[in-house]
Structure formats: structure tokens, C-alpha cells
Amino acid sequence: MSDNILEEIFIKRSQQKKKTSPLNYKERWFVLTQEKIAYYDFDPDKGKRKGLRGSVDLEKIKCVETVQPEPNAPQERIYAFQIVYDEGPLYIFAKSEDIRAQWIKKLKEMVRFNKDLMHKYHPCSWMDGVWLCCQQEVKQAMGCKVLDSKNASRRRGSRKPLPPTPTEEKPGRPLPPQPPEPSAPSVGMTVIAEYSYTPMTPQDLELRKDEEYTILEMSDPNWWRAKDNYGNEGYIPSNYVVEAANGIEKFDWYCKNMNRSQAEKLLKTENKDGGFLVRDSSKAGKYTVSLFSKGGGETGGSCRHYNICTSPQGQFYLAEKHNFNTIPELINYHQHNAAGMVSRLKYIVSNRARPPSTAGLGYGVWEIDPRYLTFIKELGTGQFGVVKYGKWQGKHDVAIKMIKEGSMSEQDFIEEAKIMMKLRHENLVQLYGVCTKQRPIYIVTEFLSNGCLLTYLREGLKQHPTAVQLLEMCKDVTEGMAYLESKQYIHRDLAARNCLVDANGTVKVTDFGLSRYVLDDEYTSSAGSKFPVRWSPPEVLLYCKFSSKSDIWAYGVLMWEVYTLGRLPYERLNNTEIVDQVSRGLRLYRPQLANEKVYNIMTSCWLDKADERPNFQKLTLTVQDLLYELQ
Structure with a gap:
């Protein structure tokens, strides 16, 4: 041939x-x-x-x-x-x-x-x-x-395009070449608002969806100073806008940070033949068209997923003979022509209704006036005290941790909170601010409607989860942790109980770094029941030596929790027995829902020598690769 x-x-x-x-x-x-x-x-x-x-x-x-x-x-x-x-x-x-x-x-x-x-x-x-x-x-x-x-010496992301193989996503198929990366944002550029934003402080600037703004200052990565077309200036959340020249983010059919399971759930809920969206592939820098069809004889319809490929000339295509200079041009063509797919792209299905979380509730706002908080219902009790669901200014959903006195080194935490508020990632629970002028102090965070991951695993999954769903949960956590790792943050208490699930099923890590401010000595020694013994590696159990590598160990245990749907690690052993046996080489067994490749990821996190364990960046790539194979 x-x-x-x-x-x-x-x-x-x-x-x-x-x-x-x-x-x-x-x-x-x-x-x-x-x-x-x-x-x-x-x-x-x-x-x-x-x-x-x-x-x-x-x-x-x-x-x-x-x-x-x-x-x-x-x-x-x-x-x-x-x-x-x-x-x-x-x-x-x-x-x-x-x-x-x-x-x-x-x-x-x-x-x-x-x-x-x-x-x-x-x-x-x-x-x-x-x-x-x-x-x-x-x-x-x-x-x-x-x-x-x-x-x-060649690393990820520099792969040159190979001749194309346009196809529906299937296991074992080669990946399409890397699309061109968007240019870095810069002062003076024109951006378009993806979402409307109502000013929260006198320093903020109102955003109106689809209008253009000019960036004046970018000293704070989360809040940029901008000017609208009417000459008004102020601060805007940087994750609410996209550079005008960058093609796809301004289109309603593009669903950023949506995974395969979430796309299928949204498309099936809409239940429209030809309903479609464009999402990030499980491989970074790749895009996928997800399409719902009622044809093909499947009861209730089915979802198909097509990789957007790139030709050696840098053009995009779904069908090999139909190449386009931009992804919007490609989508426009396939809105009128099936060209080998199960259906043409008939109806846009979007998740743009809810804007993303901002780093704080307004520029420079970290101290929140408790008079603007409304308490609606109790969500549970954590290690620091009661957690309640409420509203800020009567309209913004928030979770409020009411810190019981004597449980936390408050002054140290308050200083740290100013830094923690600047951490922003789609797989971290956003810290909005604190209320420190009264006692008890409050920690105000993003509210996630599906609650604690541990409870979600045990009770919230309405049907038997697929292998893709379980691995996507793990991918969410490792991406959030990779971001923390890049910021030199150690969680110290990573576990399913310290992750939350939003309305779309996205998992986000919470309470990162808070264990440093616990005053209860039992929590930070292997002698007491409050110490996270079941998630700790030998160097923590024996020497209280925390590092990003001890977080890696805990991540392996969290994966085990996911694949056992929330079972207690080492459920037949008490804490003293765990310290002894884990130090001697005991490891958790392979869960029934985990195949060998998944279990290999877990065991790589449980190596005796901390420096031999992978970092979160490498774990993220490994999980992404395995997820691509499953899809």
C-alpha cells in the first residue's frame, strides 16, 4: 500500500x-x-x-x-x-x-x-x-x-503534526496534532466578556456579555484593570473575559473544562437530535465535538464524540476532505453538513449559564462584612466547626465555615488567607474571604451543591458509575493538586472528605493547608485518632514529615476511596495497627472497580521512598493518558 x-x-x-x-x-x-x-x-x-x-x-x-x-x-x-x-x-x-x-x-x-x-x-x-x-x-x-x-530531551507539547487521521474518538487511535496555542494576554489587548459581571466594590467595572474591553493593567493575575467603550475604568475578573482574537472561547457552543461524562449528561438532558457542544479533550490542547443523535436505533438516543484534527498545513477538520482555517469555520460548515458524522450539528447545547468563581467577591475584598451574609441551612460539621450554606448580599451562593474558638491558630490563618484567596483553579474550592471582626470568625468559600465527595461516592451516584466517570473524578483532583504543587502549597490532609462536587459533577479540592492552623495536638501526632493516619505515608506516620510527596501518597488513597465508592481505608485495622503495618510494607488491596492500570497509578503513589513517587504534574499526564484510552 x-x-x-x-x-x-x-x-x-x-x-x-x-x-x-x-x-x-x-x-x-x-x-x-x-x-x-x-x-x-x-x-x-x-x-x-x-x-x-x-x-x-x-x-x-x-x-x-x-x-x-x-x-x-x-x-x-x-x-x-x-x-x-x-x-x-x-x-x-x-x-x-x-x-x-x-x-x-x-x-x-x-x-x-x-x-x-x-x-x-x-x-x-x-x-x-x-x-x-x-x-x-x-x-x-x-x-x-x-x-x-x-x-x-524532547518533551510533551512539542510534537510536530503527522498526516491526519480524522475519526470518532476510539481507544487506541493516535492523537491529533497539537493545535496552535493562544497568544499570551498582554496590556493593551482587546478582550470580550464571556459573562456579565456586576461590580461588587467601587473599584470594580461592570462587564456586559459579548462587549469589548481594553486591558490597562495586569499586576494581579485574577483582577485586571480595564476600560469599556464608554471610557469607564475599573477592575474585572480575568476569568470572565477572553482575548478578542482568540477564536472559540467566545462561542456558546464551547464548554470549557467540561469532561466526557458531563457532556453526555448535558446532551441527554437537552434530548435534542443533533444537539452538540465543543469541549476540551482529555488531552491538553485538544478539542472534541460531542454530538447527540436519536438515530441509529438506540433507545433514547446516543452520544458520539469526534476529535477535531489538524492537517500538516495547520487547518482543522472533522472529515478529511473538509479543511478550515479556524474551528468556528469548521463548526459553521458542519452545522449545515453532516459530512460523515452521524448527524449535522443542529442545536447548540451550552453550560454558559453559570459564570466561574472569582478570586474573592470583588477586587481587593478579603474581609467580608458579616451583615451581608444570610444563613440558610446547615451543611454539616467539620473539624473546625459548623458549615452553613448561605447567600452574600442576598444573591451569591456561598458556604460559611464558622470556626469554633480554640480550634485554630486564628491570627496566623488570617494572614495566610490573604495569600490563599489568590489561588484560583477550576478544581479548587475558591476562598472568597473571611470575617475576622467578630468571634467566631467565618471562612467564606464557593458553594458546591453536590457536597462532600465521600458522601457523593456513597450516596450521590444514582447509578453504577462508569470507568470513565471514576477516572474523571481522579483527574479533577490531580489537576487541582498539580496547581497547588506549582504554587509550592502542601495540602497535608487530602482525602475524599476534603473534596467537594459541584452541580455538574466536577470535583474540587478544599481545605488545602488548613491543617497547619489546627491547635489540637492530637491532629498532628500519630498518637491521636484525629491524625489522618489512613491517608499518611511512613515518613508522616513515623516522623511527621509532610511534603508534596506525602500529598501524593494521600492522593493514591483518595483514588482507592473513589474506586471503592467511599469505603474506609484499612477498615479492619485501628490506627496503631496501621502505623505498624504500613511502616512494614502493607498496602491497600486493588478495588474491584479498578483495573491493573488504575491500580498501578495508586501503587506508584505508595512507594516507600518519597522521592521515588511521581509528582502531581506527572500523575496528571498519566491519568489523562489512561482516560483517553478508556474513551
Whole structure:
């Protein structure tokens, strides 16, 4: 076929056999295309290839290198090379050095922009339960030889476009190339209001949806000083506007920060044939069209998801023959033409009704007058006191933590609150301000209608959750924690009970850093029941040593809570037994709803040595990759 770049008959070694024998080595017909390397049965008598035996997507390849010959290898297995991907090394034996060099050169050229390229590799093969080069007995053990820096230095986000493969989202398909990143905002730029905003302080400026504004100052990342078309100046929430030149965010069909499950729920609720929206893909920088159709014979209709791909010329497409310079042009075309999809895009379905949270209730507002708070109902009792749902100025939903006296180092927290208010992320519960002029003091935060994640897991899921739903919850948490990590913030008490769920099902992390201000000594020592023993790693249990890596351990336990739908970790052990047994190597079992790949993420968080655990940025990428596979 014209799409084939290289073809060759190689000997392939079986990957799955525990013991290596001559039966593990078989001739296969290998074919390299722009998307993958595939291998087929081979009929030597007729010189023809037969059925497909397996394949590896190029974008999953982490390393392509030579392999030193096995001990006493026959002549036909001298010129070995390896292709390393998620499932391990694929060992291939060429007939000559020239053929091996040709394939390695071409493969390295095609995968050089892959994410997660390895820095170290094993120069010898894995055989009979051991690496022949370094004698390590764990197949996933890191390589023992450093790769040439040219091969290992390319990172995520720099991948060059490959020829397109427009398709509905399916497991195992290669990702579309990275769309061009929007330009960074700057003073003097023109922005368009995505949402209306009513001024909360005399310094604020009113925003009217779809009107243009000029940015005058950006010293505060959350509140920009701007001027409207009538000459009025003031501060606006930066997450309420989008640069006028940046195409898709101003359109109602674009639903930023919406995941697959939320899109399907919204489309099915609207129940319109041809209802659609555009959302961020589970891969950063990618976009997906989600479309609801009542055709196809499925009762109640079904949702389809199509990746927006990019051609080598930088044009966007859903159907390969219909390319457009911008995504809005693409959407406009498919609003009139199905062009290979299950339906044309007939009705815009949007989640634009609720604006995002602002960092504070107005520019410079961190001290809130309690006279403007209305208490409506009690939500529960936390470690600091009662939490109530209420309104600010009679119209803004808020949650109010009423801090019982003697439970918190108040003055230290009040100083910290000024900094914490500037933290803003869609997966963090926004701190709006504090009331400190009376006792008890109040902490005023964003209100999330679905409440605590732990209760949501146990009671709020109306039907059996899908694998995608569970992993999306974990993705929300790791993205919020990756942001905290980037700001050098340690949570210290990450658990399902300290996450909340909004009306759309988005999970947000709350109470980050608050445990530092608890005055109860029991909470910060392994002797007392209030210490989060079940979420703590050995270095915290034994030495009270908190770090971002202890948050990683707690995240693994939170994942376990998600996949057990809210069970208590180590439910049969008391705290003293947990401290003893976890320090000796005990780990939580694999939940029934978690497959091996999910459980591997959990166990990577529970490594004994803190510096060997991944960071949240890496965890986020791992969860995103797995979520893409599930979809």
C-alpha cells in the first residue's frame, strides 16, 4: 500500500512468555505506517503476509534502541533492536546491520516528539525474569544506561503534526496534532466578556456579555484593570473575559473544562437530535465535538464524540476532505453538513449559564462584612466547626465555615488567607474571604451543591458509575493538586472528605493547608485518632514529615476511596495497627472497580521512598493518558 513507509520480514520474540524458548521466536511481516508499526503472520512458501497479529501506536513508543545479542544467540538473532512502549519491550531481530539501522533511524525520527520519552534504557534483554544487563528482577525497573540526550530531551507539547487521521474518538487511535496555542494576554489587548459581571466594590467595572474591553493593567493575575467603550475604568475578573482574537472561547457552543461524562449528561438532558457542544479533550490542547443523535436505533438516543484534527498545513477538520482555517469555520460548515458524522450539528447545547468563581467577591475584598451574609441551612460539621450554606448580599451562593474558638491558630490563618484567596483553579474550592471582626470568625468559600465527595461516592451516584466517570473524578483532583504543587502549597490532609462536587459533577479540592492552623495536638501526632493516619505515608506516620510527596501518597488513597465508592481505608485495622503495618510494607488491596492500570497509578503513589513517587504534574499526564484510552 502507498501508506506503508517500510516493510520487512523480521523475527519477533514473544513478549508474554515467562520462560524463553526457541518456540518464542517467529517470523513476522512488519509494516510501518505514519500511525503505527504492525506485524502479521507470514507464509514463507507463498511469500505473502496473512492475518494481523498485533500493533503498536507510534505515539505510545517511549524508546527505540539496539539490544545486545542474547547469550549464545544464533546468527539470525544477532541484529536485535527494541521498541519500548506501555506494555514493555518488543524485541525484533533484523537480518543485517543495515536493515536494523534503517528501521531504528526511521522510527526514532517519527517518535522524536513523543511525550514521556525515556532517559534510560536496558541495553540487554529481559529474559526468564531478569534484566541481563543489570540483573534487576522487576520488569518495570528503570533502565540502567543513559540514552543519548538527543533522543531523550524532547518533551510533551512539542510534537510536530503527522498526516491526519480524522475519526470518532476510539481507544487506541493516535492523537491529533497539537493545535496552535493562544497568544499570551498582554496590556493593551482587546478582550470580550464571556459573562456579565456586576461590580461588587467601587473599584470594580461592570462587564456586559459579548462587549469589548481594553486591558490597562495586569499586576494581579485574577483582577485586571480595564476600560469599556464608554471610557469607564475599573477592575474585572480575568476569568470572565477572553482575548478578542482568540477564536472559540467566545462561542456558546464551547464548554470549557467540561469532561466526557458531563457532556453526555448535558446532551441527554437537552434530548435534542443533533444537539452538540465543543469541549476540551482529555488531552491538553485538544478539542472534541460531542454530538447527540436519536438515530441509529438506540433507545433514547446516543452520544458520539469526534476529535477535531489538524492537517500538516495547520487547518482543522472533522472529515478529511473538509479543511478550515479556524474551528468556528469548521463548526459553521458542519452545522449545515453532516459530512460523515452521524448527524449535522443542529442545536447548540451550552453550560454558559453559570459564570466561574472569582478570586474573592470583588477586587481587593478579603474581609467580608458579616451583615451581608444570610444563613440558610446547615451543611454539616467539620473539624473546625459548623458549615452553613448561605447567600452574600442576598444573591451569591456561598458556604460559611464558622470556626469554633480554640480550634485554630486564628491570627496566623488570617494572614495566610490573604495569600490563599489568590489561588484560583477550576478544581479548587475558591476562598472568597473571611470575617475576622467578630468571634467566631467565618471562612467564606464557593458553594458546591453536590457536597462532600465521600458522601457523593456513597450516596450521590444514582447509578453504577462508569470507568470513565471514576477516572474523571481522579483527574479533577490531580489537576487541582498539580496547581497547588506549582504554587509550592502542601495540602497535608487530602482525602475524599476534603473534596467537594459541584452541580455538574466536577470535583474540587478544599481545605488545602488548613491543617497547619489546627491547635489540637492530637491532629498532628500519630498518637491521636484525629491524625489522618489512613491517608499518611511512613515518613508522616513515623516522623511527621509532610511534603508534596506525602500529598501524593494521600492522593493514591483518595483514588482507592473513589474506586471503592467511599469505603474506609484499612477498615479492619485501628490506627496503631496501621502505623505498624504500613511502616512494614502493607498496602491497600486493588478495588474491584479498578483495573491493573488504575491500580498501578495508586501503587506508584505508595512507594516507600518519597522521592521515588511521581509528582502531581506527572500523575496528571498519566491519568489523562489512561482516560483517553478508556474513551
